Amino acid sequence: MSWSAETVLNSLSSTAQSLLDFAIPPFCPLCRDVLAEPSDLPVCFCHACSVELCGQTGDRCLRCSASVGPFSDTQRGCVHCRSRTLRFRSAVCLGMYSGHLRQALLAAKWSFSSVQIQSLARLLALHTSQQLGAVRVDRIIPIPQHWRQRLWRHFNPAWLTAQQLSDSLGVPCDIHILRKSRRTRPQKRVSVRQRFENQKQSFVVRDAEVIRGQRLLIVDDVLTTGATCSEAAAALLKAGAAECHVAVIARVLDHSA
Ligand SMILES: [Zn+2]
Numbered sequence: 699m700s701w702s703a704e705t706v707l708n709s710l711s712s713t714a715q716s717l718l719d720f721a722i723p724p725f726c727p728l729c730r731d732v733l734a735e736p737s738d739l740p741v742c743f744c745h746a747c748s749v750e751l752c753g754q755t756g757d758r759c760l761r762c763s764a765s766v767g768p769f770s771d772t773q774r775g776c777v778h779c780r781s782r783t784l785r786f787r788s789a790v791c792l793g794m795y796s797g798h799l800r801q802a803l804l805a806a807k808w809s810f811s812s813v814q815i816q817s818l819a820r821l822l823a824l825h826t827s828q829q830l831g832a833v834r835v836d837r838i839i840p841i842p843q844h845w846r847q848r849l850w851r852h853f854n855p856a857w858l859t860a861q862q863l864s865d866s867l868g869v870p871c872d873i874h875i876l877r878k879s880r881r882t883r884p885q886k887r888v889s890v891r892q893r894f895e896n897q898k899q900s901f902v903v904r905d906a907e908v909i910r911g912q913r914l915l916i917v918d919d920v921l922t923t924g925a926t927c928s929e930a931a932a933a934l935l936k937a938g939a940a941e942c943h944v945a946v947i948a949r950v951l952d953h954s955a
């Protein structure tokens with residue numbers, strides 16, 4: 699079930715927080731229009747761009763969150779995920795990785811400021827609140843970066859997104875449970891077929907007793923083949939988690955990866 703853009707924006711307005719703790723630039727980073735009324739939205743995008751970012755409608759695969767045709771039965775997946783072994787049960791996203799969302803996410807990830815990624819995370823939280831509320835997760839776990847990646851990245855988009863979802867859902871977020879046990883090649887530089895192999899046994903779980911029997915929400919910025927989130931889910935399930943679900947800002951189809 700997806701919300702209309704107008705519904706999302708009404709919610710945004712009603713839950714708007716003070717911008718004083720949120721360094722909003724004076725112009726929209728997508729269309730460069732000056733923000734005439736920045737205080738009516740807790741995001742850095744203008745109204746029109748926010749509508750675009752939340753405006754992808756239509757049905758989605760319950761398992762991998764890819765867009766599917768109307769009335770599709772996706773309990774066992776869709777054409778994009780059915781042949782894959784995915785260890786998480788469901789996935790939600792703000793939208794498919796195209797158009798405005800692709801442009802916004804690329805800019806956000808390479809920005810020195812975390813404001814854009816936080817804005818996308820807020821839109822994700824509002825856009826998926828009903829689905830995530832229905833799953834009733836106990837804990838939110840972001841995909842970690844290897845310590846060497848943290849040296850040259852300004853921030854981890856998955857951490858910021860997870861913290862925003864944590865605030866919105868009122869569910870604790872734990873950034874210490876899951877750790878990268880080894881450095882993997884960037885998934886973008888690995889063929890789609892090799893991505894599951896590249897991620898194999900790349901995560902370890904600390905403090906397994908904390909997650910035992912819990913429903914977990916794994917958070918990343920994008921989901922492409924699902925290999926990273928699936929391997930993270932495998933490690934968490936092995937450590938005693940009851941089930942894992944996934945939330946990402948954008949769903950990337952393999953051919954556009
Ligand atoms: Zn704009």
Ligand SMILES: [Zn+2]
Nearest residue numbers: 759762776779
């Ligand atoms: Zn699917």
